Amino acid sequence: MKTETAIQDAIRRRVSIRSYEPRSLERADRAKLEAFFGREQIGPLGNLVRLRLVDRETSGEPPQRLGTYGVIRGAKSFIVGAVADAEDASLDFGYVMEMVILEATGLGLGSCWLGGTFRRGAFAGAMDLRPGERIPAVTPVGYPAKSRSLIDRAFRLGAGSRRRKPWSELFFDFATGEALPARADDPYTTVLEMLRRAPSGTNRQPWRIFREGKRFHFYLARSKGYPKQKVDFQRVDMGIAMCHFELTARELGLAGKWHKGPPASAACSEAAEYIVTWSGS
Numbered sequence: 001m002k003t004e005t006a007i008q009d010a011i012r013r014r015v016s017i018r019s020y021e022p023r024s025l026e027r028a029d030r031a032k033l034e035a036f037f038g039r040e041q042i043g044p045l046g047n048l049v050r051l052r053l054v055d056r057e058t059s060g061e062p063p064q065r066l067g068t069y070g071v072i073r074g075a076k077s078f079i080v081g082a083v084a085d086a087e088d089a090s091l092d093f094g095y096v097m098e099m100v101i102l103e104a105t106g107l108g109l110g111s112c113w114l115g116g117t118f119r120r121g122a123f124a125g126a127m128d129l130r131p132g133e134r135i136p137a138v139t140p141v142g143y144p145a146k147s148r149s150l151i152d153r154a155f156r157l158g159a160g161s162r163r164r165k166p167w168s169e170l171f172f173d174f175a176t177g178e179a180l181p182a183r184a185d186d187p188y189t190t191v192l193e194m195l196r197r198a199p200s201g202t203n204r205q206p207w208r209i210f211r212e213g214k215r216f217h218f219y220l221a222r223s224k225g226y227p228k229q230k231v232d233f234q235r236v237d238m239g240i241a242m243c244h245f246e247l248t249a250r251e252l253g254l255a256g257k258w259h260k261g262p263p264a265s266a267a268c269s270e271a272a273e274y275i276v277t278w279s280g281s
Contacts (some may be wrong), residue, residue, distance in 0.1 A: 005106030007247045011194050014102065017110030019145040020074035024055070029107055033079075033141070037100045043092020044242065044258045045276070050082045050133070051100065053141070054126045068140070071117040075140035079104075079111075080123050082133045090232050091275065093136050094239020098198070099247065101139060110144040113137055113199055115233050136231045164196060165205045174212035174263070187252050188216075188280075194248040200237040207241040208272050210263075214256070214280030217263050218242065219272035238275050245278060256280040 025033075034053055041049045055077050068075075079100055083093040101111045115137045123135055168179040171192050182189050192209065200206060204223040209216055220238050242258070249256060262274035 005103050007102060007251045008190070008194060010102040010105040011197050011244060011248070014105045014111070014199070016112040016199065017140075017144045018072050018112055019147070020072070020076075020110060020140060020142040021145050022074040022076065023143065024057075024076045025109075025142065029109060030077075032107060033100075033104060033109075036103050037079075037096075041096045043089075043095050043239070044246070045088045045092050045260075047083060047086070047089040047092035049089075049093050049096040050127070050130075051096070052080050052127055054078045054080050054123070068114060068118045071114070072112065072140045074145060075142045077141050078123070078138050079141050080127050080135060080138045082127050082129055082135050084132055085134050087232070087235060090136060090235040091239040091242065094236035094241075095243040095246075096239075097137065097139070098240040098243040102243075102247070104141050108143075109141050111139045111141050113139055113201075115201060115231065115236070116229065134231065136233070136236050163203065167192075167196070170196060170205065170207065171209050171211065174210040174215075174217060177210075180209075180211055187254060188214075188249075190252060191245055191248045191254065195241050195244045198237075198241045198244040200240065201233045204234070204237070206234045206237055212263070215263075216245070216278045216280075218275045218277065220275050221272045235275075242276065242278075249278075249280070254280055 030053065037051045039051060041051060043049055057076070079097070081093055081097050083089045101113070104111050118138055120135055123138055127135060129135065167182050171180040172178065173180055182193070195207070195209070206220050206223055208219040208221045210219065218238060218241065220234060222234055256278050258276055258278055260276055263277065
């Protein structure tokens with residue numbers, strides 16, 4: 001799946017939209033979206049992610065069943081993804097779905113990650129869910145309303161999306177464990193800044209990145225008090241971070257690849273869980 005969107009611009013413009021104009025997607029926008037993501041995608045760790053653009057009126061489910069418990073207003077369409085029930089599959093799901101969301105942003109469409117505020121049963125029916133699959137999240141997709149609903153404003157205030165963690169709490173030197181400096185002459189500074197802007201559940205930003213030259217080791221620092229659920233949303237968050245990192249690196253001409261294999265580093269906190277490594281070439 002190759003994005004045609006200017007990634008840094010899309011990352012800067014993307015916000016969670018919960019209030020939409022009550023109209024269907026225009027034919028051209030729908031065609032561009034479906035041409036972009038198709039029906040199936042393979043994530044960077046090799047897991048199949050199935051995607052479908054589901055409309056309330058033609059899903060085969062009663063429109064009212066494709067509900068979001070009042071969180072989303074006016075949306076006529078949703079992008080639904082399904083993936084195998086496995087740890088690394090959650091990473092691939094986050095990566096692929098965020099890639100689609102950034103493409104939608106580039107088309108001028110609104111979106112919003114929904115992990116726990118939608119009726120899974122109805123979306124599973126519309127998705128023709130297969131044995132061993134689950135739907136970690138969905139996103140509405142449509143045209144943002146001119147004004148936000150009260151519940152929209154309340155969610156945005158509660159999430160604290162403008163209060164992101166500083167560099168010193170997210171990015172570290174692999175050898176020393178000290179905070180990584182943000183150097184203006186280093187292109188990876190831009191890559192990490194675009195990662196810092198990635199969305200995450202209640203804006204917890206659970207990623208911790210340890211740099212070793214052109215190698216970047218991704219760790220998950222689980223948020224205290226984060227509720228345990230059937231879907232490991234913080235691993236989905238890590239997939240979103242991977243997406244921002246790779247797409248920005250690619251846009252800047254920085255080649256590399258993902259691979260597994262936990263590095264040995266006394267500097268990394270014992271409370272953090274190794275996830276994956278990006279090796280630049």
